[in-house]
Amino acid sequence: xxxxxxxxxxxxxxxxxxxxxxxxxxxxxxxxxxxxxxxxxxxxxxxxxxxxxxxxxxxxxxxxxxxxxxxxxxxxxxxxxxxxxxxxxxxxxxxxxxxxxxxxxxxxxxxxxxxxxxxxxxxxxxxxxxxxxxxxxxxxxxxxxxxxxxxxxxxxxxxxxxxxxxxxxxxxxxxxxxxxxxxxxxxxxxxxxxxxxxxxxxxxxxxxxxxxxxxxxxxxxxxxxxxxxxxxxxxxxxxxxxxxxxxxxxxxxxxxxxxxxxxxxxxxxxxxxxxxxxxxxxxxxxxxxxxxxxxxxxxxxxxxxxxxxxxxxxxxxxxxxx
Numbered sequence: 527x528x529x530x531x532x533x534x535x536x537x538x539x540x541x542x543x544x545x546x547x548x549x550x551x552x553x554x555x556x557x558x559x560x561x562x563x564x565x566x567x568x569x570x571x572x573x574x575x576x577x578x579x580x581x582x583x584x585x586x587x588x589x590x591x592x593x594x595x596x597x598x599x600x601x602x603x604x605x606x607x608x609x610x611x612x613x614x615x616x617x618x619x620x621x622x623x624x625x626x627x628x629x630x631x632x633x634x635x636x637x638x639x640x641x642x643x644x645x646x647x648x649x650x651x652x653x654x655x656x657x658x659x660x661x662x663x664x665x666x667x668x669x670x671x672x673x674x675x676x677x678x679x680x681x682x683x684x685x686x687x688x689x690x691x692x693x694x695x696x697x698x699x700x701x702x703x704x705x706x707x708x709x710x711x712x713x714x715x716x717x718x719x720x721x722x723x724x725x726x727x728x729x730x731x732x733x734x735x736x737x738x739x740x741x742x743x744x745x746x747x748x749x750x751x752x753x754x755x756x757x758x759x760x761x762x763x764x765x766x767x768x769x770x771x772x773x774x775x776x777x778x779x780x781x782x783x784x785x786x787x788x789x790x791x792x793x794x795x796x797x798x799x800x801x802x803x804x805x806x807x808x809x810x811x812x813x814x815x816x817x818x819x820x821x822x823x824x825x826x827x828x829x830x831x832x833x834x835x836x837x838x839x840x841x842x843x844x845x846x847x848x
Contacts, residue, residue: 538676538700539803544577544745545570546785548774550753550793551587554597559585560608562793563622567608570795571616577802578612580622581749581774582635582651582682582705589709589757590657590766595842598627598662606638606645613640619673621703622749623651623682625662631845633662637680639671639703647671649680652691656827657760659835661843668694676700676802679744683708686734687818692741692811701802702746704735709755710768711823723823730818731771740781741817743807745800750774752789760834779805 547566552558563584570578582588585605586597599605605624613620619641626636635651635658650665669680669691679699683706685691695702708731711724735748751770759766772789776798784798820828 539801540676541799541801542577543573543575543797543799544579544747544776545573545575546579546747546749546774546776546787546796547581548750548752548772548787548792548794548796549581549584551583551751553587553589553591553755553757554593556585556597556599556604559587560604564608564612566793566795567612567620568615570797571612571618573795573797575616575797576618577701577703577747578616578618578620579703579705579747579749580609580620581751582623582707583625583751584622584705585624587751587755588658588707589755590660590760591757592842594625594661598625598633598843601626601628601636609638609640610644614642617642619678621678621680623705627845629847631847633843634665635662635682637669637682637703637705639673639678639680641673646673647678647680649682651682652685652688654832654835655684656831657835659832660760660838663839670695670698673701678703679742680704681738682706686738687816687820689812689815689817692738692817695742695744696807696811697743697804699742699744700804702739702742702744704738704746705749706731706734707751708771708773710771712766712768723821726821727824728771732773734818735773735775736777736781736783737809737817739777739779740809741807741811743779743805745779745802746775746777747800748773748775748777752792760831760838776800779803780808
């Protein structure tokens, strides 16, 4: 862990200024998105942050768009170089996930963590969410990364919704570094029905990171996307028009929100001081698969977009091993 504000070695905890970045990405425009992340990462570093979290898909954004099929970067490409540059420049721990094309030809949603020495670990998101199935395949690692003797748990978007993620991290990590690209429910008819579903979706997006910290027993630095999104809908003659839910935040291990940036506040950086170190979880682990109720529509979309996305990925994204 990079230089702390205050250290208590006998308790294996440190107090650190952390930063979480809220990004308004341009879909599939890798140079523009990396430039925005560098600008926001530098803002966080100049403010003294020694932990800096970038969101999920920080190099591309996310939506159902053909342009994403060719937007993945290699493991040692520009996204990785950005993480290592920011970490070295600001003597910080810097992490975020991006579409990463590996040597086997497959693309994964890879969360990479860097310190001033370089990349120190990687976690691949376990299951793609909805239309994400069209752009990458899942991973199966435990997501625990050693950072100078402290253990960081990496988790991405709907991994924060699953009991299995709690089980692999609970009692094993001192810090959660997470990111999301959580989109809204479109305003289709009947409006009263879809507006009700969206209210629940927005509340779940905001609750996910803070409650996840309570389930695991570690502070959470959660970066996210904001801004509008327009793209195609898989298998439907319709256009998706919506927005990202934001809720970029920093929380304590007990789920207290130290700092937050809502979606309507747009792009920017949130800063908060946290105590890095594991605690006893303050919420019992549920027995079911999901930590939060999804509702009928998200459940249906989860399945139909997976059925659509997997063959779409094989036709349009999967490559020949290098």
